[in-house]
Amino acid sequence: MIGDRSHFSLAAVDALEEQIAVIDQQGLICFVNRTWRSFWQRQTPAEPLPEWPGLSVYKVGVIAELGDDAHSEAVREGVRTVLHGEEDFFEAEFPWHAERERHWFSVRIVALVESGLRDPHFLLSYREVTHRYLANEQSAVDALTGLANARRLSEFLYFEWQRCIRSGHWISLLEIDIDHFSVFNHKQGPLEGDHALCEISQVLRRSARRPSDLLIRWGGDRFILVLGDTTQSQAMQVAEALRLSIRKLQLDYGETGQLTISVGVASHQPVKGEIETLLIERAEKALLVAKQGGRDRIDFYRPGVVTRIGEDAV
Numbered sequence: 001m002i003g004d005r006s007h008f009s010l011a012a013v014d015a016l017e018e019q020i021a022v023i024d025q026q027g028l029i030c031f032v033n034r035t036w037r038s039f040w041q042r043q044t045p046a047e048p049l050p051e052w053p054g055l056s057v058y059k060v061g062v063i064a065e066l067g068d069d070a071h072s073e074a075v076r077e078g079v080r081t082v083l084h085g086e087e088d089f090f091e092a093e094f095p096w097h098a099e100r101e102r103h104w105f106s107v108r109i110v111a112l113v114e115s116g117l118r119d120p121h122f123l124l125s126y127r128e129v130t131h132r133y134l135a136n137e138q139s140a141v142d143a144l145t146g147l148a149n150a151r152r153l154s155e156f157l158y159f160e161w162q163r164c165i166r167s168g169h170w171i172s173l174l175e176i177d178i179d180h181f182s183v184f185n186h187k188q189g190p191l192e193g194d195h196a197l198c199e200i201s202q203v204l205r206r207s208a209r210r211p212s213d214l215l216i217r218w219g220g221d222r223f224i225l226v227l228g229d230t231t232q233s234q235a236m237q238v239a240e241a242l243r244l245s246i247r248k249l250q251l252d253y254g255e256t257g258q259l260t261i262s263v264g265v266a267s268h269q270p271v272k273g274e275i276e277t278l279l280i281e282r283a284e285k286a287l288l289v290a291k292q293g294g295r296d297r298i299d300f301y302r303p304g305v306v307t308r309i310g311e312d313a314v
Contacts, residue, residue: 019062019126022112024119025083027057036061036126062096062105062126074163075107081166082109082122092159093129095211104133142217144194145201149217153224156214160228161276163212164269172235172267174225175283176204176242179260179295181221184253196251196259197221203245207238224280232267232300239263239298247296260296262287267300 013020019036021029032052040061041049050060057063063079066072078090089110096103106127111120140152148156157173164171178200185193201215204223208215212228227235243261251259264287266279286301293299 017127021052021057021061021124023057023083023122023124025122027079027083029053029055029057029060030121057124062107065096066094074166077166079107079109079124082111085120092162095133103128104130145198145217147201147205147215147217147223150219152214153216153218153226157226157276157279160212160214160226161270161274161279164228165272165274167229168269169229170231170267170269171279172227172230172232172238172265173279173283174227174235174239174242175218175264175266175280175287176223176225177262177287177291178221179262179291180253180257181259183257184251184259187253199249199251200246200259200261203249204242206245207242224283230267232265235265235267236298236300239265243296243298262290262295263298264288264290265298265300 013022013031014033016033017035018033019039020033021036022031023029029052037049037052052060057079058076063076066075072094075092075094078087078092081087082090089108091106091108093104093106096105106129107125108127109122109124111122140148142149160171163169178197181193181196184196188196201217201223204215204225207213207227208225210228214226216224216226218224225238227238230238243263246259246261249259253259264283264285266282266286268274268279268282270276282301286299290297290299
């Protein structure tokens with residue numbers, strides 16, 4: 001437990017605005033500061049606060065309250081890697097939504113080096129970043145389709161990439177382009193063009209249902225779909241289902257044709273040191289092959305090989 005030498009440091013920690021707990025290697029709480037206690041008093045005003053020392057952070061507190069989605073598991077796993085000595089520190093942001101309120105937190109855990117404590121101890125801190133997320137939500141939404149826009153992609157893709165590095169899972173990215181959209185827009189007019197974009201975006205949105213998925217309007221008539229925890233074969237199945245669904249909309253632009261989509265698929269099992277933007281670069285190359293190959297098709301990129309499926313495949 002915490003000794004006398006640490007009393008002055010803990011008094012300083014008690015005055016900070018972040019929620020802070022000192023925990024041991026088993027995740028048992030040794031100390032929580034005033035902000036931590038105040039937050040939980042607000043969450044459960046009708047209940048007495050627990051005696052925090054000796055309780056596990058996996059059974060009480062924000063970590064215990066997390067769900068079973070990919071983001072939540074990434075936070076739990078990140079905390080475990082530091083406690084087990086596999087990493088020096090872990091930091092991430094994650095949603096934590098109560099029944100009537102939405103919250104976002106930044107979590108950080110770091111080993112207490114030269115603390116005077118006999119056994120390894122760690123500083124676990126939470127900082128609420130809800131106001132920033134709510135502001136970003138408003139500025140990162142495409143006005144026409146209601147989808148996330150390009151501003152959101154960088155942050156989301158980085159988070160998912162890092163999570164897949166820790167878990168060893170695959171991540172996939174689909175770059176989707178509407179074939180002959182400029183012809184449709186010219187013949188049918190801008191209003192019908194906007195209507196078509198909204199219809200197509202609603203179909204694409206159905207494939208982004210998990211917290212590890214994100215569909216964005218990449219600009220004009222192009223979209224990007226990020227699929228966390230998704231292998232290349234699974235991503236190809238999603239892409240083909242979307243291709244067929246868009247054909248069923250039968251968005252005609254005259255006797256000569258209807259709107260279809262071409263899709264470039266990139267999948268990867270990332271490792272530490274690799275940069276997430278390689279997914280976008282690979283998906284763009286695969287999409288270019290699909291467009292040059294006749295459109296209304298899907299191409300999958302991997303180094304040295306491009307495979308193709310679709311009704312026009314040869």
